[in-house]
Amino acid sequence: MKRLPGTALLRAGRGLALPILLLLSAALALENIEATPLASLRNAQFDRYQRQMPRQRDNEPVIVVGIDSQSLSAHGQWPWSRELLAELTKKILAGQPLALGIDIVFAEPDRYSPGILGEKLAGLPRNILAKLPEPDNVFAEALGDGPTVLAVVGLANPLPGSRPPHKPLALLAGGDLARQPIARFPSAVVSRPMLEKAASGEGFINASPDALRSSSERGVLRRVPTLAFIDQQPFLPLSLEMLRLALGSEGQTVPEFGRHGMSGLRIGDYRLPTQGNGDLLIHYGKASSHYYLSAADVLAGVHAPEIFRSRFVILGFNSTGLQDSIVTPLGEIVPGVDIHVQVIESMLSGAALQRPYWLPRLELAALLLGGLLLIVAVPALRPRLAVLSYSGLATLLIGGGYLAFYSGQWLFDGPSLSLLLSPVFVSLLGSTLIEADAKRRQAERELQDSREAAARTAGELDAARRIQMGLLPDPQALFAEENRFAVAALLEPALAVGGDYYDCFMLDEDRLCVVIGDVSGKGIPASLFMAISKTLTGTLTRLESDLGQAIRDVERELNRENPEYLFVTAFVAVLDAASGQLNFVCAGHDAPLLVRRGTISKVATQTHGGPPLCATDSYPYRADQMQLEPGDLLCLFTDGVTEASDGQSLFGGERLAAALLRHREKAPPDLLAALRDDVRDFEAGHPAADDLTLLMLNYCGQPAKTAKNGAL
């Protein structure tokens, strides 16, 4: 079945509509990935990068002094007295650390302060108590002895007692700063004013104000702010404030801004890349307990003070009952205080995960490019190669993600891209397979059809052939005893056409009837028509002594039912063996050849010859007569002989006549075989287009005479 080129295009277009739609949906999903389940996959993949390539922790610049279970059992329940904390602070500062950060907010007065005790315990002498030192003042004094940083907690909504901290960061206040998408808190929980004043700095300990907004994050802490505004004033986190203090006058703090928000934070010579909102994507190092010291041990003087020298020290909780635990992307549970350690280390080594504004755009471009590649390639490839092409693309995307992380901690989401491309691929592969399947079925159907047609034709031709051949008499068996004449006949059917026939029979003692005919058409209709013609001719020539009348009767009978408008050319002759008288009717057939004493001529059929039987409704056929002489040889043939072709020219009547003369001495059966061979030689392998039929009648005369050709 042929298709117009336009139809093919339309079909191809219809096959591509779904993949293109799926690709666009994938792009939409990628743009809004936070609203899809893919967000979990993405976070899981980003975490996997870290787990497989964690940040190396070569040295330990930070020491955590933990208020742990041991400390609580040694010094009693939390909160401890500020005097105890003052002692702890003094012990640490004695070792001259770079900075001491205290991951605790002291918002309320010490409950052991003499004033409070005096109010609670009515029996105590108030005037004596008033002279005792205020514990918060003692603690404040200790804090003032070194570079110390107090924690503040930014609040999204003001609470009773909340107020802004006192020690904001000294930034060059640009007009732009107010418009940047930095974390902002209207108020904060801060320590008591005398503590604030005594400490060198204040840093917030809010970890990622928007981190837990979706359940898929499962409390994993991936990002912390590096800068926040509390009541319009800028602050650093506790960790970075410690670093800034340690650098002293060189600790100039400069947030860097670009067209897409904040891009990094610089403190002195150190720099961290950040997200647009100032968040740091922490590249975690593996958790370690090496740098954790117990507060009880420090108070007991177990460690020499030098252990704190040139190190950052953070005082925080490390007790099961008090600590806030954090789940890291590495899958580890660490105390919240450990985040400050990770941030300080990150700043010192400049290590951060990077996902700048252009990375999502790169991912979108990769998705569209990959999708278009698939759309172009998959329909053109065999299914096996198509699967390989998708696998290759997915491998490239996922592998590219790992390579990007390895080379610069870039967070490129390969798995989501591969997953988003899979519906595109599946739909493409599906339509390719459906197309291939349809083609295969079509081919099978056509093969089956052609086989069936061939079988039908073969069956029909075979039936036609058997009808044709089964009706032909064997003259040599029929006339084995005859010595007045000899008859030999031959019919070789062509492959596709069957419509020739011959016949020979005795009408009575003396009269021999010979017939040769050729039905137009082929197959069963021609064979049946031939069978009817042969039977009618045989019957009606016996009934009717006038041969012309007999043939007119034959045509009338044939015409009664002839829906296919078949016709038959025929030459019918009756030989009186006693007299040699030959009556004949020619109905549109080739005139037979007569060999008489070495010369050849055509039987004169022009006089009364008519058109083929059934070519007209009723032609008035009339018989002709001629006298045969002993030794006369009559050759009846069909156009299968004269129109045999060698591809260029036809065998023709003249070649037939010449061959007949050449072989005339032979007995009729041998003569037939020789003529047949001549025709086949001439055809030189070209398939015969029509049946080849020959009938030889050799008149020998009276039995008394001996004819040289009559020996049978």
Next chain:
Amino acid sequence: MHLPTREQSGVLIVSVSGRIDHIASEEFTKALDPLLANCVPGQPPLLLDFSGVEYISSAGLRVLMIASRRAKGQRGVFAIAALQPLVQEVFAISRFNLIMPCYVSLDAACKVLGA
């Protein structure tokens, strides 16, 4: 099979060419069909120009016979002209000149049919 036609002195002349054997006869039948449908009284006579026909088999003759019968049934005029010698011989042997009017040339045919 393509059968170019032209009209000359009121006769519709149809040029037939090539070999009309068993295979070509089916196409010949189809190509002839619409022309025969118009071969009725009041329409121009239909004349087949056989000058381009090299060979005709018995199947080809059958097509002509059926066409001739149909034209006769519709009382239309259907004839044939300008036979090549080989085709002329086939016509002579099968006496098809008795079945349908055969003319030596197109001019001769037009003189008779166009009147």
